[in-house]
Amino acid sequence: xxxxxxxxxxxxxEAGGRSTVEVGEGTTTLRAxxxxxxxxxxxxxxxxxxxxxxxxxxxNVYVDGEECRRxxxxxxxxxxxSEILIIPSVAGG
Amino acid sequence: MTTNLLAVGTGxxxxxxxxxxxxxxxxxxGPHFPMTGVYAVGLDTxxxxxxxxxxxxxxxxxxxxATSDDLGATWHEPDQRPIAFPESAEKPLARVWQIAAGPAxxxxxxxxxxxxxxxxxxxxGGLTYELVRGLYDHPHRPEWGAGFGGPAIHTVLPHPxxxxxxxxxxxxxxxxRTEDGGKSWQTGNVGIKAVYVxxxxxxxxxxxxxxxxxxxxxERLFAQVHHGVYRSDDEGxxxxxxxxxxxxxxxxxxxxxxxxxxxxxxxxxxxxARRYPPEYKCxxxxxxxxxxxWQPLESGLPTEPFYPTVLRDAMCVDNADTTGVYFGTRDGxxxxxxxxxxxxxxxxxxxxxxxxxxxxxx
Numbered sequence: 001x002x003x004x005x006x007x008x009x010x011x012x013x014e015a016g017g018r019s020t021v022e023v024g025e026g027t028t029t030l031r032a033x034x035x036x037x038x039x040x041x042x043x044x045x046x047x048x049x050x051x052x053x054x055x056x057x058x059x060n061v062y063v064d065g066e067e068c069r070r071x072x073x074x075x076x077x078x079x080x081x082s083e084i085l086i087i088p089s090v091a092g093g
Numbered sequence: 094m095t096t097n098l099l100a101v102g103t104g105x106x107x108x109x110x111x112x113x114x115x116x117x118x119x120x121x122x123g124p125h126f127p128m129t130g131v132y133a134v135g136l137d138t139x140x141x142x143x144x145x146x147x148x149x150x151x152x153x154x155x156x157x158x159a160t161s162d163d164l165g166a167t168w169h170e171p172d173q174r175p176i177a178f179p180e181s182a183e184k185p186l187a188r189v190w191q192i193a194a195g196p197a198x199x200x201x202x203x204x205x206x207x208x209x210x211x212x213x214x215x216x217x218g219g220l221t222y223e224l225v226r227g228l229y230d231h232p233h234r235p236e237w238g239a240g241f242g243g244p245a246i247h248t249v250l251p252h253p254x255x256x257x258x259x260x261x262x263x264x265x266x267x268x269x270r271t272e273d274g275g276k277s278w279q280t281g282n283v284g285i286k287a288v289y290v291x292x293x294x295x296x297x298x299x300x301x302x303x304x305x306x307x308x309x310x311x312e313r314l315f316a317q318v319h320h321g322v323y324r325s326d327d328e329g330x331x332x333x334x335x336x337x338x339x340x341x342x343x344x345x346x347x348x349x350x351x352x353x354x355x356x357x358x359x360x361x362x363x364x365x366a367r368r369y370p371p372e373y374k375c376x377x378x379x380x381x382x383x384x385x386x387w388q389p390l391e392s393g394l395p396t397e398p399f400y401p402t403v404l405r406d407a408m409c410v411d412n413a414d415t416t417g418v419y420f421g422t423r424d425g426x427x428x429x430x431x432x433x434x435x436x437x438x439x440x441x442x443x444x445x446x447x448x449x450x451x452x453x454x455x
Contacts (some may be wrong), residue, residue, distance in 0.1 A: 011154070042172040047154035050185035051177035058153040088153045 003033055005084040007044070014044035024078065030063055031074040033084065048086065058089045097411065098164060099429070099452040100145065101421055102131030105445035107147060109165045116417055116431040119440045125165055126157065135192030136453040137219065138412065139200040143455040146219045148176075148189025148205065156186050158205075160219055164455060169220075176205055176213050176222045182229075184209050190242075191406070192219065193249040196256050206246035210237055210263055212275070225275045228261070233280075233297055240264035240300050240319075247405060250306045250314070260304065260314065260329050267299035268316070270329045281329030288320045303347045303405040304329075307383075309354035315384065317347040317405075320365060324384045335384025340371035346408035350416055350433070355383035358410070358418055358434060360403040368402050375399035377408075377420065379434050393437035394428060401426070406449035413454050421447025 003024040007015045015021055023040065024033040031053075038045035048059050053074070055061065061068045062085040068076045078084070099110040099119065106124025126149045133148035145161040147168075158175035159168040176186055188208040195202030195214075203219035206212055211229055213222035228246075237244060245263060252258035257274045260281065268281035280297045287299050300319035307313035314325040315335070320343050322336035336342035341361040350356035359378045362368045370376065375394040378387045401422035408420040418430045427441030427450070 042174075043170055046174055047151070050155060051174055052180060052182075052185045054185065056153065056155050091152055 002080060003027065003078050003082045003084060005033065005037070006086065008086055008088060010088065011044060011047055011086065014047055015041050025080060028077060028079075029074065030061065030068055030076045030078055030084070033078060034074065058091045060087045060089050061085070062087065096164070096455050097413065097417070097452065098136060098143075098145070098455045099411075099419060099427075099440075099450065100134040100136060100147075101427055101441060101444065101447055102134050102147070102149075102406075102449040102451075103421075103425070103445035103447055104130050107131045107134070107149065107165075108441070108444060109145075110427075110440065111164070116411075116413070116429065119429070121441065122165065124445075125168070126151075126159075128152075129157065130188075130448060132406070132448050133189045133192045133205070134449055134451045135194060135203065135219065136451050136455065137194050137203065138453050138455065139194060139197060140218060143453065144218060146192045146203065148192055150188045156188055158189055158222075171220050173221055175220060176207060176211075178209075178211060179224065182209075182224075186211075188243065188245065190245045190247040191249045193251055195251050196253055198254065199256055202251075202256070204249045204251060204259075206249040206261060206263075208243045208245035210234065210244055210246050210266065212246055212249065212261055214275070227271065227276045228269065228278050231269070231278055233266070236298065237263060237266035238298065248301065248304050250304060253306075253308075253311050255311075258328065260306070262301040262304045262316075264302065264319075265298055265300045267297040268301055268304065268329050269297075281325070282332070283330065284325075284332035284334075285316070285318055285323055286321055302345045305347045305349040305357065307349050307354055308351050313354075313383065315347050315349060315357050317344050317359060319343070322347075322359065322384070335380070338380070338385070338387035339378055343368075344403075345405040346403050346420065348408050348410055348418070351410050351412050352416065353381070356381050356433075357384065358408060359387070360408055360420060362402060369400050373398040373400060377418065377430075377434055377437075390430075390434040390437070392435060393430075395439075400424075404448055407447045409450045409452055411452035411454065417452060419450045419452050421450050423447065 002022040108123035129149040135146035191206035248262035323332040425444035
């Protein structure tokens, strides 16, 4: 089993056209999941985090239904059954 | 047949206009990078094929730096982040404000000016860049401020033949110059009046809007600042006003002719507190004597009352045999002249606000 990460349509090109990717078998935090994405799909990861590792302000990442900022941020625990949803927040004009 | 390319960076994507008939008609494509602010475009004609370089900012997904070697048909981003501040830096990259080709003798060297204030140097044609530490570590850094546009190095002027020399400008911060390839930097603001601080002539902290370099006399610079238009004959060491012949000393754009010395273009605005063209007239002003006198150019431009602003990088020239001049407005209009500003035609309308334009024979 691995963590399932669902990719919004606007970022699927950066994930090689995928709508979901599975990463992080055995990883325990959201940060580790994103670190693995950085090695496999580096363009996707830098749309989500800046070069200092900070989650971009208008990117929301839900771990098992809860936005990670309401949990432990990038330190939020994940398990092999976790589902991660990446959803751009409502912003812009 | 030659292709003329005009890149129009807007608040909602990049539009590329191509002309195959010596700039009589243009065909637009886009938006490329939809829903991003396209603040920086470079057209590098030193290499074959010519390269289009862009710095765009997505409000959701951050800055994107990409290149195209096929006039925008496809875009390339390397796996490595092209521009990144080191871990020790206070803040990450927010936006690329300027992409500038290096000297002709170094065809793979490209520079980028960024927000927060950073100067980056590429040695692979603009694919990836390294921070120029000499400027980043300048002791003035804590005192540099943020103009309305943000704390950025928005102007980068490499010397065309001497790789050791360069001038940069920021708002606010002022002009800085290097003569040792970026290792050390000196202020270059003597003579530029600052109307927004108690001391009218500080060493630095000026709100520079744009600087351009004379193509034939590279030690000669021209500046549009926040209430002031200036010329420097010593590569920024000292400045003298050339605003007398203009209807206003306020504005953002300043562009030098690519082949004729002392020829510059400017789009004045009435004042800081009234950012409209003087008398609401759409006019480009050109000087052919290094700013001693100015002539309004308006043939073919709108004759009805005209209110939009032309931003700091929203005016440019091309490298055609007879120089073309271009500008875009905050209400999404694009105007072009194929005869050095004598006559104009509107070639774009109803675009998002125009942030920058760049044109070249590709």
